[in-house]
Amino acid sequence: MPTAHDWTTTPxxxxLLRGALDLEHTGRGVLPHRLTARARQQVPDAQLAxxxxxxxxxxxxxxTRATAVELDVVATKRVYPGAPPRPDGVYELLVDGRPAGRAGVTDGDVVTVDLASGTTRTRPGPVGTLRxxxxxxGEGVEKDVEIWLPHDETTVLVALRTDAPVEPAPRAGRKVWLHHGSSISHGSNATAPTGTWPAVAAALGGADLVNLGFSGSALLDPFTARALRDTPADLISVKLGINLVNADLMRLRAxxxxxxxxxxxxxxGHPDTPLLVVSPIHCPIHEDTPGPTAIDTxxxxxxxxxxxxxxxxxxxxAGKLTLRVIRAELSRIVRQRAATDPHLHHLDGLELYGAADHAELPLPDDLHPDAATHRLIGERFARLxxxxxxxxxxA
Known part of the structure; x- marks a missing residue:
């Protein structure tokens, strides 16, 4: 481990960041956002925030040629009274594309969420250091380093230190894949950031991922569509359906x-970009039963x-939505539009995870896949x- 005077601090x-659409400068550091400031201003919704x-x-x-890296962060820990404690977020290190370590911080800001009322209270916490x-x-060998931030833990980046200078890494010709979806795309119940199904698929497909999967918030919001429109991308996919049922947000007519x-x-913004519409994976509680979804008390x-x-x-x-209704409607819409849009495609979510898969790998909370199922979905998406x-x- 180098001595203190060996460190180089890089702003x-x-x-140096990939996968974020905006970088907010706060009093303690920089906070990556996956929506633009303009989009964030258009909805006062705590879940989406x-x-x-x-x-x-x-x-x-x-x-860099560094052999050691330190990252100071302020993590946000979420506490849900009455629910099982949440594990600490995982930071994954990749060197030249290969896994090279994991770390985490146990302290940080603490947000306590009352699931019954939806109210929250926040207690500020300390800066943590990952090493x-x-x-x-080895020393003196140039390498490409990636530090994947926790997929489910808000993280303020305070300082980056290395024992050799760093510079931005080239993209090496990888296509940018822009994806939007629900908590399943966000990574709920995955155990590490490279283990979410989009991260698995991107790694297998050789793509540079920008993940706009938002837990509880794939709701056909116009500001999200504009964020997708305005973000440079070579490939785009949108996975729609489950959150509209969860929230009981609209009827079939809308x-x-x-x-x-x-x-x-x-x-x-992307008139000729390959655009894939993906319908919901199998979820027994909502196949034929509309929402809203509630926590089982x-x-x-x-x-x-x-x-x-x-x-x-x-x-x-009367038009209430179920997953079966949504799959049929998405298929119909894509068929209709594809007649004049040859770059528009459809994927039935049941090809990623269907009833037979549920029998073998059931959804642990009846809504979200576990880590093994994330990998299964990612591998199938990459293949299909x-x-x-x-x-x-x-081409």
Whole structure:
């Protein structure tokens, strides 16, 4: 480990960050955001504010001859009274694309969320330091270093120190894949940032991921469509459906035009970019039962978090949405639009995770996949979408 005077401190700027759309300068450091400031100003929603500030897919990327790295951060720990404690966020180190270490911090700001009322209270906490030593390659060898930030823990970046200078790493010709989705795309129940299904698929597909998966917030919001429109990308996918059922946000009459409008906005900025619409994976509680979704209070009393559908299946006749209804409508819309948009594609989410998969790998909380299922979905997406004949396959 180098002595104190050996460290080089490098300002953390947008040049060193990938996967973020904005970098907010705070009193303690810089906070990566996955939505632009303009978009964040358009919705006073605490759920979205929390989700977009959690840096799923965001990583520091630089080239250096260093053998040791330190990163000072302020992590935000979330506490849900009555629910199982959340594990600390994981920071993953990759050197020349290969896993080279994991670390975490146990302290930080603490946000306590009352699930019944939705109220929160925040207690400020200290700066924590991550240390990665003896990087592969040895002293004096130039290497590309990535530090993936926790996918589910808001992180203020305070300081980056190395025992040799750093510079931004080249992108090496990798295509930028811009993806939008729900908490499943965000990475709920994944155990590490490179283990979310989009990160798995990007690694297998050789793509540079920008993940706009927002827990509870894939709601066809116009500001999200504009963020997708205005973000440079070579490949785009949108995974739609489950959050609209969770929130019981709209009826079938509004859903179809909202999807058209969402896709129209994306096409304003990306008229010829391969654009993939993905329907929901299998989720038994909402296949034929509308939302809203609620926390199962009986299992909460036992210290287990599970979700339940509270709608009435008979209400689908009046236009309430279920996953089965949404899959059919998304398929219809893509078929209609593809007649004049040859770069628009559709993927049935059941090809990523269907009823047979649920029998073998059930959703632990009845809503989100576990770590093994994230890997399964990512591997299937890579094969079906990035593989030969897929919509994102090389020309």
């Amino acid at each position: 953390i700027t947008a040049e 929390m989700a977009e500030s959690q840096p799923s897919g965001v990583r520091l990327v630089f080239r 990665f030593a003896e990087l592969p390659g 859903f179809g035009p909202a999807v058209h409008g969402f896709l129209d906005t994306i096409r304003e 009986t299992t909460m009393a036992e210290g287990r978090l599970r979700f339940a559908a509270t709608g009435d299946p008979a209400e689908t006749a 979408v990035f593989g030969e004949g897929g919509p994102f396959a090389p």
